[in-house]
Amino acid sequence: MTAIIEVSRLVKRFGPKVVLRQLDFRVESGEFVALLGPNGAGKTTFLRILSSLSRPTLGNVSVAGFSLPHQAANVRRRLGVVSHLPLLYGDLSAEENLLFYGRMYAVDNLARRMDEVLEQVGLTSRRRDLVRTFSRGMQQRLAIGRAILHDPEVLLLDEPHTGLDQDACDMLDAALRQVAVRGRTVVMTSHDLSRTEDLATRFDVLARGMIQGSIQRQDIARDGLLGYYRQTLEQAQNNSKNHRPEAAP
Amino acid sequence: MSGLTPFIRALGAVVWKDLRAEWRSRELISAMLVFALLVILIFNFALELESTVRANVTAGVLWVTFTFAGQLGLNRSMAVEKDRGCLDGLLLAPVDRAAIYLGKTLANWVFMLLVAIIVLPIYSVLYNTNLFIPGLLLTILLGSEGYVAVGTLLSSMAVQARTRDILLPILLFPVAIPVxxxxxxxxxxxxxxxxxxxxRPWINLLITYDVIFTAVAFMVFDSVVEE
Structure with missing residues (x-):
């Protein structure tokens, strides 16, 4: 398998605050990686760097064979991003939002592709309705449609379940399984273990600005993810107590 | 659309999106328009000027009206992008970011000119002044272009801050003084x-300002929106 995302010795600072310190991360093509971690661990910052929205302070980042930030346009062409915000215009209809993003991504046969995507996320009947009239769950499904409209190789999901009720979460997961995950490489951040457990093939724990542990799905028991997660965080905490935190360069 | 260059296609998409969304909501135009009409009405009663003096203050009143109404529009135009994360959506697109800047600037320019088109006849009636002079209309075109060129850039900076509503006028007005x-x-x-x-010297200054500030904003927009 070839690595589609490769990150080595990544450092991100905001002023004096070091958010990511010497982070190494590698994702093979076709993997679904859940990036778990407590609030403030640096998950969103890491995903913003992978999506070219934020520049790394130090280190090497490459996505789909292109390095960031120098080849950002090539990376963006191959990426789809879903965040807890829908990235949609409330005063445009569902199909107008897709039309706009399709033009920005220069999608071929856009009208046909829009039909396919709306069908896949189950919003064909609401295609002419304004997005501001949609429920939060419907907006997130349309956000998935927007993210896969240009058929990206890599999908980055940043806490996509935030603010959704149980039913909306289930529908979002179903949409993710049916549409987004198929044949794509996915990196999803979450602190909701139960949601990621059935979706991901690999679980990485990010805490204190570093990947503290990584485990394949087949290596954990059905109800063992929570145990692994807690144990890894505990280990990270003990390590930081025993050793002075390594200063990022 | 397939025959167009990616730059023009992206620019067109941003303008289309802004005009379409505004056509639906009419939030931005109505806020700018109500504000502009209130300003000229308040000035009309507050100044109570002789007809000969009115001609002398008209230029100032008009540009104060356009400036503050335009600032409202600039703030709102970027706030719409930021509030639902749409600015990230724009920045994630594999297009030259200068096309996004120019698209936003063109849309803001259209909004400001629409306000001017409605305000001018009302002002003419209230102040009994003929404003339909070709040179004056050219001045409004050039002045508003320079104003939105620098305003769109600065509003994309200000929108990142918590105090964006206060920050934009503080950043914008000093830079817009020459225009x-x-x-x-x-x-x-x-x-x-x-x-x-x-x-002519003032018109030349307007043209120079427009060219310089549009070019500078065009070049630095990418760095301004980068985290």
Whole structure:
């Protein structure tokens, strides 16, 4: 398998605050990686760097064979991003939002592709309705449609379940399984273990600005993810107590 | 669309999106328009001027109205992008970010000109002044272009801050002083029927400002929106 995302010795600072310190991360093509971690661990910052929205302070980042930030346009062409915000215009209809993003991504046969995507996320009947009239769950499904409209190789999901009720979460997961995950490489951040457990093939724990542990799905028991997660965080905490935190360069 | 260059296609998409969304909501235009009409109405009653003096203050009143109404529009135009994360959506697109800047600037320019189109006849009636002078209309075109060119850039900076509503005028007005002075002087010159040779330096200043600030904003937009 070839690595589609490769990150080595990544450092991100905001002023004096070091958010990511010497982070190494590698994702093979076709993997679904859940990036778990407590609030403030640096998950969103890491995903913003992978999506070219934020520049790394130090280190090497490459996505789909292109390095960031120098080849950002090539990376963006191959990426789809879903965040807890829908990235949609409330005063445009569902199909107008897709039309706009399709033009920005220069999608071929856009009208046909829009039909396919709306069908896949189950919003064909609401295609002419304004997005501001949609429920939060419907907006997130349309956000998935927007993210896969240009058929990206890599999908980055940043806490996509935030603010959704149980039913909306289930529908979002179903949409993710049916549409987004198929044949794509996915990196999803979450602190909701139960949601990621059935979706991901690999679980990485990010805490204190570093990947503290990584485990394949087949290596954990059905109800063992929570145990692994807690144990890894505990280990990270003990390590930081025993050793002075390594200063990022 | 397939025959167009990616730059023009992206620019067109951003303009289309802004105009379409505004056509639906009419939030931005109505706020700018109500504000502009209130300003000229308040000035009309507050100043209670003789008809001869009115011609002298018209240029100032007009540009104060356009400036503050325009600032409202600039703030709102970027706030719409930020509030639902749409600015990230724009920045994630594999297009030249200068096309996004130009698209937003063009849309903001259209909004400001729409306000001017409605305000001018009302002002003419209230102040009993003829504002339909070709040179004056050219001044409004040039002055508003310079204003939105620098305003769109600065609003994309200000929108990242928590205090964006306060920050934009603080950043924008000092930078916009040359364009506003030139616009007021040129407008006053046309209203007072001055010789074109006396007005031309101000028009030249407007053109120079427009070219320089549009070019600078075009070049630095990418860095401004980068985290």
């Amino acid at each position: 506003l002075v030139a616009a007021v002087k040129a407008t006053g010159g046309y209203l007072q029927g001055l010789d074109i040779n006396e007005i």
